[in-house]
Every structure is written in structure tokens, then in C-alpha cells.
Amino acid sequence: MIQGTLDLLILKTLSLGPRHGWAIGKRIEQESRDELQVSQGALYPALHRLEQQGWIRAEWKMSETGREAKFYSLTRAGRTQFDKELAQWERLSRAVGLVLRMV
Amino acid sequence: MQRLFEIVRLRLRTLMRRKKVEDELERELRFHLDRETQENIAGGMGPEEARRAALSKMGGRTRIEEECRDMRRTAWVETFGADLRYCFRGLRNSPGFATAMIVTLALGIGANSAIFGVIDGVLLRPLPYAEQNRIVRFFLSNASYPRFPVNAWDFLDFRARNRSFASMAVMTRSDMQLSGAGEPRRLSGFRVSAGYFGVLGVAPMLGREFETKDERPGNERQAILSARLWRAQFHSDPHILGRKIRLDGRPFTIVAVMPEAMRHPGNAYRPVSYGETVDFWWPFTFEGNPSRRGSHYIEGVGRLKPAVTAEAASAEMNSIMAQLAREHPDFDAGWRVLVVPLFTEITGGSRRMLMLLVGAVGLVLLIACANAANLLLARATGRRREIAVRLALGAARGRLIRQMLTESVAISVLGGAAGGLTAVLGLKALVALLPAGFPRGGDIHLNLAVLGFTIAVSLATGVVFGLAPAIQSTRSDLQAGLREGARGATGSARHLRLRSALVISEVSLACVLLTGAGLLLRSFLNLLRTDPGFRAGHVVTMSVSLPRETYPNGRAVMDFYSRFEARLRALPPVRASGLGSDLPWTGYDDNMGGWQIEGKQPPPHDEFHARYHVASPGYFQALGIPLVAGRFFTGADSAEAPKVLIVNRAMAERYWPGENVIGRRVNFDGDHPSEKDWTRIVGVVGDVKDSPEKPAAEPAFWWPMEQTQGFLREMTIAVRTDNDPPPVVGAIRRVVSDLDPSLALADVRTMDDIAEAGIAAPRFTLFLVALFAALAIALAGIGAYSVIAYSVNQRAAEFGMRMALGARPWDVMRLVLGHGLRLAAVGVGAGMAAGLALSRLLRSLLYEVSPVDPATYFLVALFALAIAALACYLPARRATLADPASALRAE
Numbered sequence: 001m002i003q004g005t006l007d008l009l010i011l012k013t014l015s016l017g018p019r020h021g022w023a024i025g026k027r028i029e030q031e032s033r034d035e036l037q038v039s040q041g042a043l044y045p046a047l048h049r050l051e052q053q054g055w056i057r058a059e060w061k062m063s064e065t066g067r068e069a070k071f072y073s074l075t076r077a078g079r080t081q082f083d084k085e086l087a088q089w090e091r092l093s094r095a096v097g098l099v100l101r102m103v
Numbered sequence: 104m105q106r107l108f109e110i111v112r113l114r115l116r117t118l119m120r121r122k123k124v125e126d127e128l129e130r131e132l133r134f135h136l137d138r139e140t141q142e143n144i145a146g147g148m149g150p151e152e153a154r155r156a157a158l159s160k161m162g163g164r165t166r167i168e169e170e171c172r173d174m175r176r177t178a179w180v181e182t183f184g185a186d187l188r189y190c191f192r193g194l195r196n197s198p199g200f201a202t203a204m205i206v207t208l209a210l211g212i213g214a215n216s217a218i219f220g221v222i223d224g225v226l227l228r229p230l231p232y233a234e235q236n237r238i239v240r241f242f243l244s245n246a247s248y249p250r251f252p253v254n255a256w257d258f259l260d261f262r263a264r265n266r267s268f269a270s271m272a273v274m275t276r277s278d279m280q281l282s283g284a285g286e287p288r289r290l291s292g293f294r295v296s297a298g299y300f301g302v303l304g305v306a307p308m309l310g311r312e313f314e315t316k317d318e319r320p321g322n323e324r325q326a327i328l329s330a331r332l333w334r335a336q337f338h339s340d341p342h343i344l345g346r347k348i349r350l351d352g353r354p355f356t357i358v359a360v361m362p363e364a365m366r367h368p369g370n371a372y373r374p375v376s377y378g379e380t381v382d383f384w385w386p387f388t389f390e391g392n393p394s395r396r397g398s399h400y401i402e403g404v405g406r407l408k409p410a411v412t413a414e415a416a417s418a419e420m421n422s423i424m425a426q427l428a429r430e431h432p433d434f435d436a437g438w439r440v441l442v443v444p445l446f447t448e449i450t451g452g453s454r455r456m457l458m459l460l461v462g463a464v465g466l467v468l469l470i471a472c473a474n475a476a477n478l479l480l481a482r483a484t485g486r487r488r489e490i491a492v493r494l495a496l497g498a499a500r501g502r503l504i505r506q507m508l509t510e511s512v513a514i515s516v517l518g519g520a521a522g523g524l525t526a527v528l529g530l531k532a533l534v535a536l537l538p539a540g541f542p543r544g545g546d547i548h549l550n551l552a553v554l555g556f557t558i559a560v561s562l563a564t565g566v567v568f569g570l571a572p573a574i575q576s577t578r579s580d581l582q583a584g585l586r587e588g589a590r591g592a593t594g595s596a597r598h599l600r601l602r603s604a605l606v607i608s609e610v611s612l613a614c615v616l617l618t619g620a621g622l623l624l625r626s627f628l629n630l631l632r633t634d635p636g637f638r639a640g641h642v643v644t645m646s647v648s649l650p651r652e653t654y655p656n657g658r659a660v661m662d663f664y665s666r667f668e669a670r671l672r673a674l675p676p677v678r679a680s681g682l683g684s685d686l687p688w689t690g691y692d693d694n695m696g697g698w699q700i701e702g703k704q705p706p707p708h709d710e711f712h713a714r715y716h717v718a719s720p721g722y723f724q725a726l727g728i729p730l731v732a733g734r735f736f737t738g739a740d741s742a743e744a745p746k747v748l749i750v751n752r753a754m755a756e757r758y759w760p761g762e763n764v765i766g767r768r769v770n771f772d773g774d775h776p777s778e779k780d781w782t783r784i785v786g787v788v789g790d791v792k793d794s795p796e797k798p799a800a801e802p803a804f805w806w807p808m809e810q811t812q813g814f815l816r817e818m819t820i821a822v823r824t825d826n827d828p829p830p831v832v833g834a835i836r837r838v839v840s841d842l843d844p845s846l847a848l849a850d851v852r853t854m855d856d857i858a859e860a861g862i863a864a865p866r867f868t869l870f871l872v873a874l875f876a877a878l879a880i881a882l883a884g885i886g887a888y889s890v891i892a893y894s895v896n897q898r899a900a901e902f903g904m905r906m907a908l909g910a911r912p913w914d915v916m917r918l919v920l921g922h923g924l925r926l927a928a929v930g931v932g933a934g935m936a937a938g939l940a941l942s943r944l945l946r947s948l949l950y951e952v953s954p955v956d957p958a959t960y961f962l963v964a965l966f967a968l969a970i971a972a973l974a975c976y977l978p979a980r981r982a983t984l985a986d987p988a989s990a991l992r993a994e
Contacts, residue, residue, distance in 0.1 A: 022138040048174035054106035070131045077106040
């Protein structure tokens with residue numbers, strides 16, 4: 001996965017509502033129709049980094065299975081950050097697309 | 104903003120509530136694992152299989168945890184503590200290793216800090232004058248006299264015409280005798296022009312400094328006291344201003360007291376060194392005829408305007424000098440002006456020597472680092488399995504390197520603490536060993552800068568010697584590391600290569616130092632072996648100065664000295680005694696030019712010139728200066744007798760090369776001498792150089808004391824006795840006080856003291872460089888020992904096998920020694936090459952020895968190889984004791 005895109009995918013997933021780590025990974029895999037495999041080795045450090053940067057917040061809540069799990073949600077700063085990164089991503093992918101379609 | 108608070112809160116939480124945070128991480132990952140397992144079961148797997156799949160999907164759990172911790176950015180604080188605890192536990196378990204490391208580093212760091220203390224005091228700290236970088240000294244200069252004092256009227260024109268200087272002043276040494284306050288005492292005094300202290304940027308503590316009106320003749324009876332004199336002689340009397348004191352029998356009014364911080368800037372003509380070396384100052388007055396420019400005996404000091412460089416000031420001063428040369432061609436032609444920053448003037452002479460010491464002690468530290476790295480590598484070998492296991496369990500390599508660096512830095516900080524102690528003692532010893540009069544020696548103190556330097560060097564040292572072993576030992580191939588186990592027979596070739604490289608560089612660095620020490624030693628031996636030109640043993644010297652008040656004219660002066668000399672000769676233990684203008688090796692450098700030689704012309708644009716001296720008949724015998732031709736002065740060379748002169752061999756060879764000098768005549772009395780003005784040369788004496796390391800003696804001549812009409816009020820006395828001189832000093836003191844109770848005897852020292860002081864500086868340099876070289880070769884020897892010992896351990900089985908197959912002990916020993924000596928030889932070769940390249944830096948410190956002296960290099964190489972052989976001998980002996988049976992069993 002391209003460096004930095006995982007952050008964007010996590011932020012996107014969390015923009016739809018709070019989730020715990022396992023659910024975030026699962027959701028990304030499903031939505032990408034299993035094209036994108038998120039390894040735990042990348043996911044958890046990324047979550048901790050985003051938390052440390054203040055983009056997301058964590059709290060312990062009851063999960064769907066009835067056990068406590070660490071749920072992550074987007075902070076206000078994180079939402080702005082997501083918009084920024086999204087715009088950046090779109091610009092980049094458009095630019096790459098232009099180059100690749102060149103005849 | 105809110106986000107910042109959040110970030111700070113999280114970081115603090117991580118630090119303060121570490122256990123909770125760690126717990127949460129653990130729970131989070133466990134939850135993930137369980138959830139994944141459930142999912143797998145839902146997908147149709149059995150529970151066991153589901154669990155395994157989830158685990159394998161997760162990968163190295165330790166690594167995930169590590170990385171999550173890293174994301175918190177506070178990890179280093181936490182792990183640091185753990186690493187430190189781990190490190191100290193390790194050190195406690197191997198006290199031999201710990202001691203070796205700490206002692207090595209303490210010596211390396213301590214020596215560096217001590218030398219830094221000297222550098223800091225002498226070269227780094229600004230001089231204690233306001234805006235000291237604007238202060239310069241200026242001299243006149245021509246082909247014969249590169250640094251010559253200025254004369255009074257030239258100075259006044261410089262001062263009036265220049266635009267580069269904010270202010271300038273002159274000073275000249277003029278000691279006087281203080282009487283009427285206890286025993287008569289000779290004081291170190293300087294005559295200074297108006298604004299002298301302003302130039303230096305030091306304001307009087309009490310009173311005012313001299314102004315332009317004080318430069319007028321008749322106003323010279325004023326004195327400014329140093330704080331020390333004020334304290335010692337006048338009990339720090341706060342109402343001292345206006346009080347009169349007697350100097351040389353005349354009353355002087357005290358107009359000011361300087362603060363404690365006042366330092367004499369040092370001067371070149373009749374030198375007094377930098378420091379608290381002056382007792383009082385009195386006004387320099389300008390008298391005489393401005394069109395006869397006066398003699399050159401005053402020294403210039405100036406404060407440049409802001410943003411004016413010494414070069415620019417020099418250019419302007421030279422253009423003024425050119426104007427003066429046109430206006431007064433008879434006096435001022437042929438001179439240039441030399442402008443030198445005061446800082447350079449004071450410290451320039453010792454700079455090269457100090458830089459040499461910095462280089463030497465820096466090499467010692469490098470060797471200490473290499474040695475420490477070597478020891479660490481040896482230890483890392485024993486920990487190969489542990490490291491391999493940790494890497495296999497998913498510990499990040501960066502993390503391991505950091506842990507090992509923590510260890511090496513901790514060791515170097517311990518070494519640094521011990522080094523700090525070494526530095527404190529070392530610096531004290533250094534200051535005590537400094538040659539007397541070493542510029543700014545008094546400014547060397549232990550201070551925060553030295554402390555900071557020690558800390559910085561300790562930390563840097565830890566990283567430098569720790570990095571290579573850390574990288575090296577964490578690079579090891581996992582499987583090999585695990586398979587090898589603790590014994591580690593294979594795969595260590597690379598390891599040994601690194602250690603061999605370290606030993607080679609240690610040996611070569613040590614050789615560089617040994618070469619330097621060897622060259623300095625040869626040079627010093629040459630100095631000792633060189634005939635000084637005088638014989639120092641059993642000679643005591645002193646000086647007397649006659650005040651103008653009680654000895655108003657030359658006749659009175661002559662009368663005193665004649666009687667004094669006669670009384671000296673009559674003292675029972677005296678074998679020879681004499682009076683003279685000066686003593687060898689004491690910095691006297693008064694020259695006289697413009698005299699004539701019968702039948703000879705001076706070279707164009709130059710004149711005959713030589714050092715002038717005065718001597719009584721017994722002077723040369725008292726000092727043991729040999730007669731080369733003719734005769735010494737005798738009692739017959741009186742004021743009424745025909746004028747006679749003694750020259751030294753250098754003067755004879757310069758002006759009468761290949762001729763017989765005795766009977767030749769010179770004349771000091773102007774252009775049209777009458778017959779009686781001609782002075783006949785009656786003797787040639789052996790050469791005495793200005794100082795021992797000078798390449799040759801200056802041409803010089805002596806007038807007989809009786810024919811000088813008493814123009815020298817100050818004379819030095821040399822007395823040779825059969826035994827130790829001290830008892831004679833009391834007798835001489837009694838003679839002086841018999842003749843005139845108000846006179847002070849000053850500068851009492853033996854010629855041995857003077858001769859010692861003459862070689863103090865080279866001895867100091869030699870001592871330190873030799874000390875560092877000894878340290879270096881000892882460390883290199885330890886390094887070689889540890890590597891060879893390691894390799895012997897590695898090859899124990901092989902040696903056992905060889906012995907079992909019939910090899911004799913000597914064969915094994917040869918094998919090991921050969922290995923060690925090969926390493927040493929490479930190191931010695933590299934060291935010799937580096938030594939050759941660096942040796943020309945030493946040139947100016949060497950006396951009659953070439954920087955590429957083959958004998959020195961040969962002996963150094965031999966010595967270094969001998970030390971290496973010694974270091975290898977012990978492990979080699981152990982190799983020969985290898986027991987074949989046990990070696991094979993261990994395999």
C-alpha cells in the first residue's frame with residue numbers, strides 16, 4: 001500500500017463513525033472488495049500515531065460481541081485533516097491518471 | 104489549540120501511567136486476536152486452526168507492540184531507564200571489563216579536559232580588557248630589527264596624524280626603588296603616556312589616569328599604584344590619593360590606584376611578561392629636540408576605531424612613516440610599522456606548542472575510543488546468542504542499537520566522571536609545571552567551560568566508540584547466530600577483521616605520537632648537549648640600581664660600582680666576581696648601530712650594528728665565558744687608559760671574516776673622530792646565544808665598566824664560588840648595605856636557575872608529549888593483547904589439533920606472534936607514514952634535529968613492535984598450553 005494512504009483510509013473509515021481496530025481493518029478490506037489487505041503490523045502503529053497526533057481519539061466501549069474494545073473516533077482537528085488529505089489525494093490521483101492516459 | 108492540549112495530555116499519560124497504557128495496548132491486541140479467531144470460526148474453521156490462522160496473520164506481536172510504543176514518541180524516556188538498569192547489571196557482572204573501560208576512558212577524557220583547561224585559559228578566553236580585540240601593539244621594523252621600539256617624536260606624529268586609532272599610547276620599563284616604607288624595595292615600574300589605561304580599557308579604581316598635561320617635562324613626579332602594591336605596602340588606605348611616596352629618593356604624588364583586574368599587557372623591550380607584573384606607573388614626558396627624533400626605547404599600544412582592522416591601521420601607519428622618512432631622512436628612513444593584535448602578541452609564541460598538545464591529547468582520546476570499541480566488541484561476541492534471540496523474537500534492530508549505545512554512553516559518562524577528577528588533578532599539575540612566565544599561565548582555572556567540555560567529550564566518546572560495535576553485532580545473520588551459540592567459531596571472521604582494523608589504527612596513532620615524542624626528545628637532548636657558552640654551576644647573580652637622587656652623575660655611579668667591585672673581590676669564598684650590563688639568557692637585547700669600523704664601509708642602506716654590553720674585569724671569569732683570543736679586561740683598563748673593547752666570536756666573524764681581530768679599531772663618537780676616540784679590540788670571547796634554542800649568537804661587544812662614565816645605573820652582579828652559592832648572598836647584602844643602606848638588592852638567583860628557565864618550555868612540551876605517547880602505546884598494547892587473546896580462544900581447538908599432530912610449542916607460538924606482529928607491522932607502517940606527513944608541523948619546535956630524522960623513526964618502529972610482541976606473548980604462551988584432548992572434546 002502506498003505510504004500515507006493507510007492514514008487516509010483510516011480517517012475515511014472513522015468519518016463514518018467510531019470503530020475498533022479490527023473493524024477498521026475489516027471495513028477497509030470489504031469496501032475494497034479484498035483488494036486492500038491491512039496488516040496488523042501496519043494498522044496498530046498507524047492508529048497509535050494518528051492518536052498521538054491528535055487526529056483521532058480513543059475510548060474503551062462495549063463492542064458488538066459484548067466485550068470491551070478500544071474504539072477510535074475522529075476529532076474535530078482530524079476531520080479538517082481528513083478533508084485536507086482527501087483533496088491532496090484527489091489532486092495526486094488525477095495528476096497520475098493524466099500522465100498514465102497520455103498518448 | 105485543543106489538539107495541542109490533547110497531544111500533551113497523551114504524552115504525559117504515557118509517561119506517568121505507563122502500566123495502564125501498556126495494559127491497554129495488550130488488551131487492544133488481544134481483543135483483535137480474539138475477534139479474528141471468532142471470525143475464522145464463523146468461516147468454518149475448527150477452534151485450534153482458527154486461533155493459529157489469526158496468530159499467523161497478526162505476525163510478530165512484539166514488533167507491533169514496539170512500533171506502537173515508538174508512535175508515542177516518549178518511548179525513549181521509558182526504554183532509556185530500562186537500558187540503563189540493564190547496562191549497570193551487565194557492568195556489575197563483569198567488573199574487569201568495566202574497570203578496563205572506565206580507566207581507559209578516564210585517562211583519555213581527563214587528559215583532554217586538562218589540556219582544554221589550558222587552551223581555554225590561554226587561547227579561548229578574551230584578554231581582560233574592554234573590547235580587547237580592538238587593542239593592538241605597534242613596532243618599527245627593518246631588515247636588521249624585525250620588531251623594534253618606537254622613538255618619542257615619531258610616536259607624537261603617529262598620534263597626531265593617524266585616523267585609524269581611537270587612542271594610542273606608549274610605555275617603557277622604568278623600575279624604581281621604594282624607600283621610607285620598611286626595607287628598601289625595587290618596584291617594577293613603567294612610564295606611560297597620557298591615556299595609556301584608556302587604550303587598555305581599564306579605568307582606575309581610585310583617582311584619575313595621566314592626561315596630556317602630565318606628558319610635559321617637570322610633571323613626572325606622579326605615580327599610579329597597582330592594587331597589589333596598594334594592598335601590600337599601604338594597607339589599602341582609601342585616602343591614599345595625594346599622599347607622597349619616595350621612589351629612587353624623590354617624592355612622587357599618588358594620583359590613582361588601579362583595580363585588581365589590571366594586567367600588564369606584556370612588552371618586548373626589557374621585557375616584563377603579561378599579568379600582575381607591574382607595581383606602579385609614572386608619566387612618560389616628551390623632552391628634547393623634535394628634529395633629532397630620539398632613541399628607540401618606547402613601545403606602542405593602540406585601540407583601533409570600531410571596524411578598523413589591524414591591516415588597515417598598518418597601511419595607514421606605514422604611509423605616515425613614509426611622510427616622516429621624507430621629513431627626517433637621517434632618522435626615519437628605512438623603517439616600516441608593524442601592527443599586531445595584542446592577543447596575537449601575547450599568545451602567538453605559545454600557540455603552536457599548545458596546538459601540538461591538543462593534537463597529541465586528541466590522538467590519545469581516539470586511541471582510547473578504539474580501545475573501548477575493541478573491548479565492547481569482545482563483549483558483544485559473548486552476547487551474540489542473546490542478540491540473535493532478541494532479533495528473532497521481533498525486537499527492532501534500531502532499538503537494540505539504541506540499547507547498546509545507551510550502554511556505551513553510560514560507560515563513557517562513568518569514564519568521564521573519573522576523567523573529570525583526573526582533569527582537576529591534571530590541570531593543577533599542568534599549571535604547576537608550566538614554564539615560569541608562560542603567557543597567561545595565571546589565567547588558567549578550572550571552570551564551567553572545562554566541566555562542559557568534559558561532559559560533551561564523554562557523551563561524544565560514548566557514541567563514537569559504541570556505534571561500530573552496536574551496528575556490527577546487530578547485523579549478524581540470525582540463523583548463524585543461533586546455531587553458533589555462545590562459542591561462535593565461525594562467522595566471526597568479519598568480527599575479527601573489524602577488531603584487527605581497530606588495533607592497526609591504535610598502533611598507527613600511537614606511532615604518530617611516539618614519533619613526535621622521539622623527535623622532541625632528540626631535540627631536547629641536543630639542547631642539553633649544546634654548550635651554553637657559560638658555566639652555570641656555583642654562580643649566584645643579582646642586580647643593583649642606583650637612584651638619581653643620591654647618585655646624580657656618572658662619576659658618583661662609577662665610584663660606587665668601583666668600590667663595590669673591589670669589596671666583592673675581597674670576600675673570602677669568592678673565586679671570581681664581576682659586574683655587567685646583563686646576564687645570558689635573560690632576554691636582554693639592546694642594540695647599537697651607526698658606529699664605524701676602521702677601514703670598512705657598511706653595506707648600502709645598512710649600518711654596522713651589534714648588541715652592546717658592559718663588563719667589569721671579572722665578569723667573564725665569573726660566568727665562565729671562555730676567552731677565544733687576546734685578553735680579558737683588567738684593572739688597567741681605567742677611565743684614563745686607552746679605550747678598549749671585547750667582541751664575541753659572532754661579531755668577529757661577521758665584520759672581520761677570516762682576519763685577526765685583535766688590534767682592530769672601531770669608533771662610537773660620530774663622523775670625525777680624533778685619534779683618541781678610536782677603541783681598540785683587545786679580546787674575543789666565546790658566543791652565548793640569546794636563548795638556548797636560537798640557531799646562533801648575535802654579534803655583540805663589551806665596553807669595560809670603568810670606561811663607560813657611569814651611563815648604566817643598573818648593573819647585574821655575578822659571583823662564582825667554590826661551593827653552593829647561598830651563604831655568599833648574605834655577605835653581598837652586607838657589603839651593599841655597608842656602602843649605602845638605602846639600596847635594595849634585587850633579582851637574586853643562581854645561574855643554574857637561569858639556565859633551567861631557559862629550557863623550561865621545551866622540557867614542558869617534551870614531558871607532556873612523551874606522557875601522552877606512553878599512554879597511547881600502553882593503550883595500543885592492551886588493544887593488541889585483547890584481540891590476540893580473543894583469536895587464541897577462537898582457535899584453541901585448532902592449536903590443540905596441531906599439537907596433537909606433532910607441532911612443537913614454538914611452532915604455535917610463532918603462529919600467534921606472527922599474527923600479532925603482522926597487525927602491528929601494518930599499524931607501524933601506517934603510523935610512520937602519518938608521522939612523516941605530520942612531522943613538519945613540529946619543525947619550529949625542534950632544535951638541530953630534522954623532522955624526518957631516520958634514527959628516530961627506526962627506533963620508534965622498533966619500540967612499537969617490541970611492545971606489540973610483548974602484548975602478544977601472553978596469549979601466545981597460552982596457546983602453547985592448549986590441551987589437545989579437551990579442545991577436541993569441547994568441539
